[in-house]
Amino acid sequence: MSIPAPPDAAELVALLDWYRAAGVDIAVGEEPVDRFAASLPARRASVPASAAPAVPPQVAVSLSSDPGETRAIAAAAGTLEALRAAMDAYDGCLLKKRATQLVFADGNPEASIMLVGEGPGEQEDLQGKPFVGRAGQLLDRMLGAIGLDRSRVYIANMVPWRPPGNRDPSPEELALCAPFLIRQVELVAPKFLVTLGNVPTKALFQTTNGITRMRGQWRDLVVGSHAVRALATLHPAYLLRTPASKALAWSDMLSLRQALDAAG
Numbered sequence: 001m002s003i004p005a006p007p008d009a010a011e012l013v014a015l016l017d018w019y020r021a022a023g024v025d026i027a028v029g030e031e032p033v034d035r036f037a038a039s040l041p042a043r044r045a046s047v048p049a050s051a052a053p054a055v056p057p058q059v060a061v062s063l064s065s066d067p068g069e070t071r072a073i074a075a076a077a078g079t080l081e082a083l084r085a086a087m088d089a090y091d092g093c094l095l096k097k098r099a100t101q102l103v104f105a106d107g108n109p110e111a112s113i114m115l116v117g118e119g120p121g122e123q124e125d126l127q128g129k130p131f132v133g134r135a136g137q138l139l140d141r142m143l144g145a146i147g148l149d150r151s152r153v154y155i156a157n158m159v160p161w162r163p164p165g166n167r168d169p170s171p172e173e174l175a176l177c178a179p180f181l182i183r184q185v186e187l188v189a190p191k192f193l194v195t196l197g198n199v200p201t202k203a204l205f206q207t208t209n210g211i212t213r214m215r216g217q218w219r220d221l222v223v224g225s226h227a228v229r230a231l232a233t234l235h236p237a238y239l240l241r242t243p244a245s246k247a248l249a250w251s252d253m254l255s256l257r258q259a260l261d262a263a264g
Contacts, residue, residue: 067175074183080109083183087160093176095161095169100125102161105184106132107154113260114190114228115139116181117157117235118199119169125162130155135236139196142236142249146257154188156181158200168199178203182224192259193221193228197235205232216252218259231256 069092077083084104090096103120106129115131123133131139143149159169159177169177185193195201198211205219214232221230233252239245 067179070176071179074179077183077187080105080184080187083180083187087180093159093161093173095159095163095173095177098164099161101128103128103130103157104160105154105156106130107150108152109154109188111152111154111188112191112263113148113153113194113256114185114188114192115153115155115194115196116200116204117155117196119157119159120162121166121237122162130157131236134240138236138239142253145250146253154190156184158203174199174203185223185228186226189226190228191263192256193223193230194256195230195232197238201232204230211235211238215248216255218255229259231259 070090073086073090074083077086084102087104088102096102099120103124107115117130120130121133121135124130124136130136140149143153158181159173160180163169163173193204195204201211201214202208204221204223205214207214211232211234215234217232219230219232221228231252234245234249236249239249
């Protein structure tokens with residue numbers, strides 16, 4: 001059997017890029033482990049149960065601090081600038097330790113429309129702004145199709161630091177970061193709130209229904225102390241994967257345009 005040639009420099013760089021995109025950012029040990037050998041059936045004599053070493057109980061590990069702390073931090077911020085500074089200084093969420101930087105918001109704080117996504121992706125993490133990658137470019141085109149741009153909306157995410165590998169934020173991460181997003185809603189005080197995708201829709205609409213059942217629906221929500229008219233729609237990243245669903249998102253955008261026109 002021929003032995004494959006070792007990877008060249010370009011292949012090693014591609015592998016490292018793949019690890020980075022998957023969220024691998026630390027080695028798990030000082031010595032390499034042959035996982036193939038470890039996966040082979042062990043050949044050993046059976047050990048009586050009484051002689052087997054005791055297995056220590058599994059202990060739940062807290063990934064972050066108490067959400068009560070972020071509620072207090074958010075409540076103390078009287079302006080968006082103060083909130084951003086407080087979030088930048090906060091070290092209680094492990095997402096921050098793996099992220100490049102805080103992704104706070106983009107757009108116009110005086111806008112009557114606020115868009116909420118789930119969390120930053122790779123490009124957002126690098127540039128420090130929400131929705132600047134391919135999904136963000138599609139979002140810009142969606143807004144442009146109804147006569148809007150980023151100067152007329154305010155954009156934020158449920159979590160302000162990139163989850164490793166672009167995975168969905170965990171329930172604990174959402175609970176920890178939600179007070180920051182809620183405070184943004186209170187400070188911006190939009191007339192209309194648009195949730196983009198499953199994660200913000202479930203969190204802000206307080207529902208277990210998925211986005212395909214919730215999209216296109218208007219609801220009257222109270223987010224923190226702010227009452228707002230809210231619409232759920234599909235996330236632009238989902239539309240990139242399933243172009244056939246763009247017709248549904250277009251219907252939602254038209255509904256938003258009609259609501260804006262009706263409100264004057």
